[in-house]
Amino acid sequence: MPSFDTVLKADAVELRNAIDQTNKEITGRFDFKGSSAKVELKEFDITIHADSEFQREQVLDVLRNKCTKRNVDPKFLVEEKVEKMSGDKVKQLIKVKNGVAQDDAKKIVKAIKDSKIKVQASIQGDAVRVTGGKRDDLQATMALLRKDMDDLPLTFDNFRD
Template identity: 35%
Template sequence: MPTFDVSSELDIQEVRNAVDQAAREITSRYDFKNTGTEVELGDGSITLRSSTEDRLAAARQVLEEKLVRRKVSLRGVSYGSVVEASGATVRQEAALAAGISADKARELNKFIKGLGFKGVSSQTQSGQIRVSGKKRDVLQEVITALKEADFGIPLEFGNFRD
C-alpha cells in the first residue's frame, strides 16, 4: 500500500546562513550604524535587538529578505511581540517551526478525509502525518490538494513509498 509523510520542518542550515547574511548586512549598512542592532540564531528561535522599534522593523525586513532568498518559508517563522529590554533597547523573538502541532495535525487529517478520496487514510505520528492509500495516483492528488490549501505552516512531503 503506497504511503507518504507530511512534515513541517525548516532547513536549519539555510536559516543559519540567512541569519549570518542578515547580521553581516546590518553591520555594514549606514542606517544601522550606532543603533546596536543585532540578529542572533538561538536554539529554535531568532532574536532581534535594536535601539528603536523602527530599526527593529528594518532589521526584521532584512532578515526576511535573506530568508526568502535562501528559499526558507516565512510561514515557518512566527514573530513574538516587541519587548522593552535593558539599556533603552527593544527585543523581538522569532520562533522557528519544528514539527506539526496537534491542532494543525487534526486540521490536516480532517482536510484529507474531507477530500473524499476512496481508500485514503491519514494518521499522526510524532510531529508528522502518514498518509496511505490504495493507489499512487490518488496520493499524488492528495499532495496537490495539500499544496494548494493554506494551513499557515510550511508543508514538506517525503518518504513516498509504493
C-alpha cells in the same frame, strides 16, 4: 502501500545562512552604523536586538527577505511580543515552527478525509503519514494540502512506493 509524511520543518542550514547574511547586511548598512542591532539563533528561537522599534522593523524585514532568498518560507517565523530593554533598546523573540502541531494535524486529517480521495491519514508524533493504494492518489492529496493548508508551509518527506 505507497506513503509519505507531511511535516512542518524549516531547513536548519538555510535558516542559519539567512541569519548570517542578515547580520552581515546589518553591519554593512549605513543606517545601522554604530548601532548594536543583531540577530541570534539558538535551536529554533531567533532573537532580534535593536536600538529602536524602527530598527527592529528594518532588521525583521531584512531577515524575511534573506529567508525568502534562501528558500525558507517566512511562514515558519512566528513573532512573539516585543520587549523594551534599557532606554530605547528593544528585543524580540521569533519562534521557528518545527513539527506539525496537534490541532493542525487534526485539520490536515479532516481535510484529507473530506476530500474523498482513497487514502488514509494518521497522526504520527509531529508528522502526518498518508498511505494509499496508488501513487496518483498520493499526489492528488499533496496538491490538495498545498491548496487548502496555505497558511502552513508543509513539506512532504519519506515518499515510499
